[in-house]
Amino acid sequence: MDEENAVATVPFITKVVPPRVPARLLHRRRLLDLLHRCIDRRCTVLQAGPGYGKTTLLADFAAEADLPVCWYTLDEFDRDGAGFLTYLLAAVRQRFPTVGRRTALALAQTARTSEDLRRILGLLVTDLYQEIAEYYVLILDDLHTVRDCPEVVELLDLLLARQPANCHLVLAGRTLPRLRRLPALVAGQEALLLTSQDLAFTRAETEAFLVEVLQQSDVRPHIDRLHAWSGGWPIALLLANRTGSPADSPLLFDYLAGEVLEQLAAEVQAFLLATSILPELTAAACDALLERTDSGEQLRRLADPGGLGLPLQTTDRGYRYHPLFREFLQRRLQATAPDWARALHRRAAALAQHAGQADQALHHLIAAGEIQPAAALLEQVGPEWLRTGRWRQFVTCLEQLPPAERQRPGLQLVYAAVLLRLGQPERAGQLVQCLLDQPEAEPALRLRALAVASAAARLSGQYEVARTLAERAVAALDPALPASVQAEIYKAHGLALARLGRLVEAVPPLERALQLFVDLGETAEAASLHDALAAAAIQQGQIATARGHLERARAIWQTLGNVAELAQTLNNLGMVYYYQGELEAAREAFTMARDQARAAGYQRVAACADLSLGDVLRDLGGLELAMAAYQQGLETARQADEAALVGYALCALAHVFRLKGDLDRAETLARQALAQAQTTGSLFEQGLAEMALGATLLAARRPGPAVAVLSAAVEHLRTYGALPELSQALLFLAQASQLRGKGEGRAARQALREVADLLDRLGICGHLLALVVQNPLLLKRAQAVAPQSRGLRELAERAKTFRALTAPPAIIRPGPARWPRIEAFTLGYARVLRDGVEVTESQWKRSKSKELFFYLLWHRQWQSEEAIITALWPDVDPERVHSRFHSSLYQLRRALYDDCLIRDGSFYRLNPEGEFWCDAVEFLRLCEGARTDRESTYERALALYQGEYLPDARYEAWAIAER
Numbered sequence: 001m002d003e004e005n006a007v008a009t010v011p012f013i014t015k016v017v018p019p020r021v022p023a024r025l026l027h028r029r030r031l032l033d034l035l036h037r038c039i040d041r042r043c044t045v046l047q048a049g050p051g052y053g054k055t056t057l058l059a060d061f062a063a064e065a066d067l068p069v070c071w072y073t074l075d076e077f078d079r080d081g082a083g084f085l086t087y088l089l090a091a092v093r094q095r096f097p098t099v100g101r102r103t104a105l106a107l108a109q110t111a112r113t114s115e116d117l118r119r120i121l122g123l124l125v126t127d128l129y130q131e132i133a134e135y136y137v138l139i140l141d142d143l144h145t146v147r148d149c150p151e152v153v154e155l156l157d158l159l160l161a162r163q164p165a166n167c168h169l170v171l172a173g174r175t176l177p178r179l180r181r182l183p184a185l186v187a188g189q190e191a192l193l194l195t196s197q198d199l200a201f202t203r204a205e206t207e208a209f210l211v212e213v214l215q216q217s218d219v220r221p222h223i224d225r226l227h228a229w230s231g232g233w234p235i236a237l238l239l240a241n242r243t244g245s246p247a248d249s250p251l252l253f254d255y256l257a258g259e260v261l262e263q264l265a266a267e268v269q270a271f272l273l274a275t276s277i278l279p280e281l282t283a284a285a286c287d288a289l290l291e292r293t294d295s296g297e298q299l300r301r302l303a304d305p306g307g308l309g310l311p312l313q314t315t316d317r318g319y320r321y322h323p324l325f326r327e328f329l330q331r332r333l334q335a336t337a338p339d340w341a342r343a344l345h346r347r348a349a350a351l352a353q354h355a356g357q358a359d360q361a362l363h364h365l366i367a368a369g370e371i372q373p374a375a376a377l378l379e380q381v382g383p384e385w386l387r388t389g390r391w392r393q394f395v396t397c398l399e400q401l402p403p404a405e406r407q408r409p410g411l412q413l414v415y416a417a418v419l420l421r422l423g424q425p426e427r428a429g430q431l432v433q434c435l436l437d438q439p440e441a442e443p444a445l446r447l448r449a450l451a452v453a454s455a456a457a458r459l460s461g462q463y464e465v466a467r468t469l470a471e472r473a474v475a476a477l478d479p480a481l482p483a484s485v486q487a488e489i490y491k492a493h494g495l496a497l498a499r500l501g502r503l504v505e506a507v508p509p510l511e512r513a514l515q516l517f518v519d520l521g522e523t524a525e526a527a528s529l530h531d532a533l534a535a536a537a538i539q540q541g542q543i544a545t546a547r548g549h550l551e552r553a554r555a556i557w558q559t560l561g562n563v564a565e566l567a568q569t570l571n572n573l574g575m576v577y578y579y580q581g582e583l584e585a586a587r588e589a590f591t592m593a594r595d596q597a598r599a600a601g602y603q604r605v606a607a608c609a610d611l612s613l614g615d616v617l618r619d620l621g622g623l624e625l626a627m628a629a630y631q632q633g634l635e636t637a638r639q640a641d642e643a644a645l646v647g648y649a650l651c652a653l654a655h656v657f658r659l660k661g662d663l664d665r666a667e668t669l670a671r672q673a674l675a676q677a678q679t680t681g682s683l684f685e686q687g688l689a690e691m692a693l694g695a696t697l698l699a700a701r702r703p704g705p706a707v708a709v710l711s712a713a714v715e716h717l718r719t720y721g722a723l724p725e726l727s728q729a730l731l732f733l734a735q736a737s738q739l740r741g742k743g744e745g746r747a748a749r750q751a752l753r754e755v756a757d758l759l760d761r762l763g764i765c766g767h768l769l770a771l772v773v774q775n776p777l778l779l780k781r782a783q784a785v786a787p788q789s790r791g792l793r794e795l796a797e798r799a800k801t802f803r804a805l806t807a808p809p810a811i812i813r814p815g816p817a818r819w820p821r822i823e824a825f826t827l828g829y830a831r832v833l834r835d836g837v838e839v840t841e842s843q844w845k846r847s848k849s850k851e852l853f854f855y856l857l858w859h860r861q862w863q864s865e866e867a868i869i870t871a872l873w874p875d876v877d878p879e880r881v882h883s884r885f886h887s888s889l890y891q892l893r894r895a896l897y898d899d900c901l902i903r904d905g906s907f908y909r910l911n912p913e914g915e916f917w918c919d920a921v922e923f924l925r926l927c928e929g930a931r932t933d934r935e936s937t938y939e940r941a942l943a944l945y946q947g948e949y950l951p952d953a954r955y956e957a958w959a960i961a962e963r
Contacts, residue, residue: 016091018071018139019059026209028057030202031194035061036882038192039137040889042185043160043169047176048196051235054172057199058139066880067887068095068136074145081117081151082107089124095136100127114151121155122162129164133845133894135887136167143173153177160185165898166890196322200232209237231324261332271298273337276329277344277367279360282318288351289344342368353377359390362397375405382414387524389562391418392601409435409445416452420459421564423603423640429456444485447473451492458499459604461643461680466496474509487516487525495532499644501683501720503536510536527556527565534572538579539684541723541762547576564600567593571609578616579724581766581798587616603640607633611649618656619770624870627656647673647685651692658696666696684725687716691729698732703740707747710736714751724767727758731771735778752782759791768795769802819911820897824857824918828947832896839895848872848884849891854950855958857918862907871958919944 010016035057038044046054055073062069072091078084086107089100103124146152156171157179163169176182185191201209206227210216214237219226230236261269275286275295283296303319321329333341349364358381365374378397385394398406398415406412412431419428432449435441441449450473458466470493477489494510497503514529534549550573557566574589594609610633618626634649650673657666670693677685690713697706710733717726730751737748759765772779772795779799783792823833832839832853844850851872856863865885872888873881889908893900902911910916926941950959 010087010090013090015073015075015087016071016094018062018069019055019073021059021063022056024213024215025056025060026205026213027060028053028205030205031057031199032061032064033882034192034194036065036880039067039135039168039883040886041168041192042163042190043171043182044192044194045176045182045186046170046172046194046199047174048194048199049174051233051238052196052199053234054199055141058141058170058172062137062139064880065137066883068134070095070136070138071141072139073141074143076145078146078152079149081114081155084146084152084155085117085120085124091138092128092132096132099131100124103127114154117151117155118158121158125159125162125164128167132164132166133891134166135883135890137170138167139170139172141172143171143177144175145173147173147175147177149177153179157181166894201227201230201234201237202232203227206230206232206237209234214238229324229327231322233322233324236324257328257332261329268298268302271295272302273329273333274340274344276321276326276333277341277348277364280318280320285318285351289348346370359393359397363400366400371402371405375401375408375411379408379410382411386414386417387522387562388560389564389600391421391564394418395422409438409441413445413448413452416449416456420452420455421604422601423642425456425459425641429453429460432456443476443478444481447476447481447485448488450476451488454492454496458496460641461676461682463496463499463681467493467500470496483516483520484522484525487513487520487522490516491525491529491532498532498536499682501722503540503721506536507533523556524560524562524565527553527560527569530556531565531568531572534576538572538575539720539722539724541579541758541764543576543579543762543764546572550576563596564602564605567597567600567602567605567609570596571605571612574609574612577766578612579764579766581764581769581802583616583620583766583802586766587613590616603636604642604645607636607640607642607645607649609633610636611645611652614652614656618652618659622867623656623660625864625867627653630656643676643680644682644685647676647680647689650676651688654692654696658692658699663696663700667693667700670696683716683720684722687713687720687722687729688725690716691725691732694729694736695732698736698739701739703736706736707733707740723758723762724764727755727762727768728771730755730758731768731775731778734781735775738781748781749785752778752785755782756786756789756792759795760789761791763791765791765795765798769798772796772799773802819899819914821915822896822900822917824854824916825946826854826918826920826950827923827945828951830854830950834896843895845891845895846888849888849895852888853892853896856901856908856910857916858920858959860910860912862904862909865906865908868908919946920949 035044046058048054062071070091071094072087074084074087078087085103089103089107092099103120106120106123140156143156146156156177160169160179160181171179171182182191186193203223207220207223210219210223210226226237261272264272271286271290274290275281278285278289281299283299286295286299287293299319320326330341333344345364345368349361349368349370352358352360352364358377362374362378365371365377378394378401382394385391394414395418398411406415412435416428416431416435419425419431432453435449436446436453450469454466454469454473457463457469470489473489474493477486490509490513494506494508494513497506497509510529510533514526514533517523517525517529530549530553534546534553537543537546537549550569553569554566554573557563557569570589570593574586574593577583577586577589590609590613594606594613597603597606597609610629614626614629614633617623617629630649630652634646634653637645637649650669654666654669654673657663657669670689674686674689674693677689690709694706694710694713697703697709710729713729714726714733717729734748734751734755737751738745755768759768776799779792779796783789783796786792820835823836825831825833830850832850839850841847841850852868855868855871865882869876869881869885873884876884889901899911900914901908923941923944926938926944
């Protein structure tokens with residue numbers, strides 16, 4: 001037999017072949033997409049106990065990946081280094097049969113000392129780098145089987161340190177060997193780590209697994225219970241009864257009793273049963289509950305991966321049982337020792353109250369049967385939880401009480417306020433109406449209920465109803481009432497007036513409420529008033545005032561740790577940055593606001609942030625990204641029943657479709673927004689909708705109707721006092737009047753003069769930058785009408801900077817001499833030179849890697865991965881596109897040089913310190929310079945022009961506009 005091919009006949013070929021994907025399989029899209037997105041990292045690690053679907057997930061990934069995948073399943077027989085290397089090479093040769101001849105020869109001839117094995121691994125890595133030009137994946141599964149084999153672990157550690165740049169390594173197992181380099185890779189985000197928490201089924205995956213894979217269509221009514229009970233543990237769902245009740249799952253619980261609990265010593269069983277009432281296990285908590293001092297050592301023994309193999313999960317502070325195992329232990333405790341269980345819960349409640357953990361105290365009081373003390377405690381802490389953003393926690397605790405105890409008026413009022421913040425104004429209104437219908441309700445409670453009812457009506461788009469309810473409360477105010485109640489009423493009144501556009505009238509009650517809350521030391525309420533006053537100031541263009549309020553609100557929310565309300569403040573700060581033209585700062589603020597609001601379940605703010613982020617992306621020219629943000633905002637606004645935000649989203653989408661040229665769709669959306677605005681009675685919403693419709697009619701060259709609609713928009717926005725939006729509508733009106741002719745020049749000039757006056761008053765212009773960059777003649781006309789306007793001069797200067805963000809890129813300046821000079825010829829025939837030598841098609845490997853270079857050369861600013869993929873792979877399946885993208889990145893680096901690209905998160909660009917020259921960019925530069933030296937400069941430009949820009953049909957999709 002040929003020594004070079006000796007490894008081709010490994011004893012078990014199935015160890016180096018990916019497992020067969022089951023015929024009925026749950027394609028776990030969220031995890032598959034994550035694996036594809038992170039394919040550019042050095043490695044992926046899957047570490048979870050049995051039954052979490054690690055191998056099945058990786059087999060599914062291998063089947064759909066648009067990259068070569070090599071597979072090696074380890075077992076208890078892979079305990080020597082030579083055997084490990086033999087199978088490792090065999091795994092690679094399944095996809096690359098000719099690779100590794102030198103390695104094979106060395107394995108066949110060399111002695112097997114540790115030094116020999118390290119040398120052979122070095123040969124293998126060199127062979128892989130030199131002989132495999134493609135980007136590929138190497139999966140090592142079931143690594144827990146060699147966890148205690150030092151020889152193999154050393155080779156794995158060395159492989160991780162020396163892996164080729166075009167190899168993505170995947171390590172999977174129940175527990176992994178202690179690889180010295182792995183923690184640093186994970187910390188540096190060079191490795192993706194997936195644990196049992198990541199691999200557990202989501203609620204949707206639980207339903208799909210039961211209904212589609214196990215074909216149990218009758219379980220749909222029990223999905224929530226099954227998912228909560230199983231904790232997303234796939235193997236549990238295979239063994240569980242369909243009812244989703246642990247008591248009715250004898251097979252699974254018999255397994256846990258017989259194979260886990262009863263195999264342990266009696267002392268360990270007692271420790272497990274008693275501590276199962278704790279949500280998190282720390283040495284201090286267990287010692288306090290059990291009145292002992294050795295819990296820390298007991299927990300370490302239980303959690304040792306090489307020990308008992310219990311379903312115990314590590315947390316930041318200690319440990320916790322898998323939800324399914326914990327439920328089993330609790331039921332066993334209740335069934336075998338009910339008196340001991342109640343005593344444990346009473347002690348745990350006392351400890352939790354002493355530690356200020358009211359939510360845990362409530363849980364234990366209920367479990368111990370102490371219902372009335374639990375309800376009284378929740379009524380006591382409810383207002384504080386409302387102020388600090390612990391809304392979902394309140395709802396969870398409330399739902400644990402019996403229905404009769406939930407009817408306490410104080411609990412109902414806090415619950416209604418929580419529902420408002422969770423985007424359910426209709427339910428909140430119904431709840432407080434029940435309180436208002438109770439004639440025996442005390443006056444302070446009735447007035448607070450009126451304030452909540454006003455807020456519910458306002459958030460539902462019933463602005464006049466909101467004002468009427470608030471004014472009823474104001475009329476009933478008695479100076480003897482608590483100051484906190486008075487403050488709530490004034491706040492509700494001011495917010496209702498603001499939504500109706502009566503901004504000047506709204507400020508005094510809001511300021512009065514603010515002062516009352518400050519005097520009371522109610523910092524959370526004061527912060528919410530700062531936010532409200534800032535929003536009113538922003539709409540009136542009083543940016544300095546708004547910024548002052550927002551900085552104070554942000555400081556308060558950060559001190560309180562109220563992430564949800566902080567998201568609202570960050571969104572408003574983003575608006576300030578936007579109006580001031582600081583688009584990157586605005587983008588960052590909106591993104592942070594969106595992420596924090598989503599995490600807190602604050603749907604209204606999440607929708608606001610998505611819509612605001614869409615405005616920034618739209619102004620920067622990212623129409624597809626803007627549309628995605630607007631659509632997400634629209635969906636969230638609808639879920640939250642936020643009529644005003646739904647209308648704003650429809651207007652925003654209308655503007656995007658107008659800019660994309662789809663005027664029919666734009667007009668339909670604008671008319672939908674207008675119809676909705678007319679039902680709410682908001683002048684602001686009507687003005688926005690009329691502006692969107694008028695701009696669309698203008699783009700359709702229908703100046704007559706455009707002038708009529710835009711004139712109405714101007715009047716509504718002027719009456720409302722929304723000055724930034726008024727200036728936008730005036731610019732559109734000036735354009736429409738100019739286009740209409742027929743003596744409309746005077747109207748156009750009047751509109752432009754008013755824009756100049758507004759800019760001089762406001763001192764901001766960021767909201768107009770995109771408009772004047774898209775229509776440069778409009779700015780020139782405005783300057784001709786109002787040549788002395790400081791605001792117009794500022795707008796013109798800002799527009800130059802803004803235009804540079806989307807203008808054709810300048811030549812990238814030369815960098816250090818150690819990097820090659822790259823010359824790109826794109827006019828007539830596409831080719832690239834590296835230090836004067838053409839990069840061949842075989843060096844590019846794939847045409848997309850060459851196209852990717854041309855794209856990044858032209859779009860020299862940071863480009864998001866999503867934008868690049870949309871431009872270059874618009875029709876590729878989502879599950880394959882990330883693999884293609886990162887494979888092309890690797891090929892581009894290999895064709896030019898490693899440092900030709902730089903990356904920041906999911907954004908990429910050519911290295912600005914590199915030396916890149918492009919004939920098209922030079923051509924544009926020469927044409928611009930021809931104004932001073934026409935003849936010689938034009939001759940040089942013409943010499944460069946050898947034909948159309950990137951004429952090859954494969955570049956048509958993204959290059960046509962530049963061409």
